[in-house]
Amino acid sequence: MSFSRKFKFARRALPALLSTLLATGVANAFTPFVVKDIQVNGVQRVDPGTVFTYLPVRVGETFTEEQAAEAIQRLYSSGLFSDVKIDTTGDVLVVSVQERPTIASVSFNGMREFDDKAIIKSLLQVGFGTGRVFDRSMLERAEFELKQQYLSKGKYGVEITPVITPLPRNRVGVAFDIFEGDLARIKEINIVGNQAFSQGTLLDELELTDSGLMTWYTGTDKYSREKLEGDMERLRSFYLDRGYLEYSADAPQVTISPDRRDIFITLTLHEGEPYTVRSVRLAGELLELEPQLQNLVQIKEGEVFSATKTNNTVKAISEYLGSLGYAFANVNPNPVLDRDSHEADLTFYVDPGRRVYVRRIEIGGNTRTRDEVIRREFRQQEAAWYDSNSIRMSRDRVDRLGYFNEVNVSTSPVPGSPDQVDVNVDVKEKPTGLINLGVGYGSTDKVILSAGISQDNIFGSGNTLSLNVNTSKRNRALVVAHTDPYWTVDGISKTTSLYYRRTEPWDARDSWGDYQITAYGGGLNFGVPITEYDRIFSGISFEHNKLSRLSADTPRAYRDYVNEYGEGTNSVIFNVGWSKDTRDSALAPTKGYYARLSGDVSTMDLRYYMLHGQYQHYIPLGRSYTLAFNLMGDWGKTYGGKSFPVIKNVHAGGIGTVRGYEGGSLGPRDIDTNDYLGGSRRLVANAQLFLPFPGASRDRTLRWFLFADAGQVSTTGGGTCYAGVNNHAVDPCGWKYSAGIGLSWESPLGPLQLSYGRPLNEKEGDEKQAFQFQIGTAF
Structure with a gap:
């Protein structure tokens, strides 16, 4: 005699209640029996062995009414099945299941506010994602989580519609159609x-x-x-x-x-009431450093309590202990309040922890740059005591390389070794191949184009190789330079350069002059680090200059130069200088300064000397604003009784000097042709306020700025400031001022700068140029 007993689980009923009701309904008809075999039907993806693990009975054991109810509850609670049926035929237990579909894909239509990968990761945290079992309740949780993400961004009008698409092999594709709506x-x-x-x-x-x-x-x-x-x-x-x-x-x-x-x-x-500090003291394990630590306490007795000063004290003490190797020093400020007198007794509890040393320096994120390029900038050494000052300095040195958009340095304890840490350096590389493009428009040169290519980190070696070609109608130039910043292991750099330049100056009749200035030469320069921030450099170069195709229409300044020096000259130029760089970044500095002083001395045919100086200072104003200053000066003079060679004059006007004026237009003019001659003395001052670009908080190099420029080009040694034909320019050697607005961005093609400037003290004869654009220029 055989019995057929069926227990079918309703899909939306409570499993425990249903199992109890089923068991109660068959109590009189159900007779326990010994299971001789177990069969599983309906599984496609789920392994039959998985079903066996949920069954409370095995072959050879007695199957009871309670076990039947428990089997149904367990199988349904697994979440793998939408239907469960248990049959018995003779002494064979037959389990029939209907699997829930799995999610084959998750996609989003109309989502612009978030990145797909970030949202998919967020949905996985609530159990919804590719490969998971599809469940309506889980879909509702995913829809709720997605909506919460939009509400956190102020998108209260968002509408989310899930679309379920059945796929072969019991799978589904889930797409969320999203109407983001407007921001509240x-x-x-x-x-x-x-x-x-x-x-x-x-x-x-x-x-x-x-x-x-x-x-x-x-x-x-x-x-x-x-x-x-x-x-x-x-x-x-x-x-x-x-x-x-x-x-x-x-x-x-x-x-x-x-x-x-x-x-x-x-x-x-x-609000409550304000408290003053009645006493300040240090407690805990002070390592016999109490005098040194006491000097770091910024908040004093009798002052109104200040959380900023308190936190700065905690930071200063922690950093000081960190510089001594105590990487996990803990400083806890504890104010005890006297509510009657509204005074507080402040105690800093110091726990230096164990002194640790650095086991390894791990470098990641550099797919192109070699590890050694980063390691040689590190002042924290492996197997040495941990030093927070050295690590901070190392981080800034790596950032100043200019090869990375982001440089993050963190420490992590070594498992099982309480006195060891690893220093983790994570960098995000930027394109170091640079294409220099320059575009300008003026009343004289009209459209000016220039181009060049350079690689600041060639083959990831840290070396720089550049090839610059000027393609404007007025200028032809070819410059090849190679720099090895670590020519020696001590950090001595070597720069080798070759160059060729040819210039056809503009004349007064709005045409290109017949004469040409050609220069070619090469140089070798060395830089020697003397401190972490200071470097001295020196070098020597050879240069040949030639003026050709001279005529009666050639500017008088150049004809006078030929009469004095001849059409062709050779010179050997010696240079020496010093620079200091404390900026926190080479791409988008927010604090620190850069200073440079140098001098050139020329011998042989051209006998002159010229001094150069530059100073840049960056001051952070809050979280997102930076005030920058730039001062630049050049001063040249001859020795040997001749006048300063006009071909060595310096120029100003345009991006990099005084914006709002045409490039090179400041300073003396030729007395016959009105050509811009430049001068032997130049002074430039710039002030710039960098502002964050809306919606570009992830790119620290994209910024608006307001600027004010001032500059002057004149002559030294009693030279005359010519105003051109018939005094065309009223005050060419006077100070010129301008102000305007601009945009700077470290683009994939190189540093981009757009500016719109207007002169503030325009004089008759000044050449203006309001809009200027250039890729490949600095400050």
């Missing part, structure tokens, strides 16, 4: 509970603002949950810096208008 903008921010400070003062501390005249540019009226949390922390820091140690704030209240376009934010604060 902040209509009003209201602060409640503030008494010591006005609402306007507190609102100035926030990054978020309500909609205003310039928010289309700044984007500060676009609601973001992360930004709001940051603003709450800024308010907390604001109060703690002013002694309000009992300050607290309720969770911000955020409401949205019915049309989902306007956001209203209410911040409720509890």
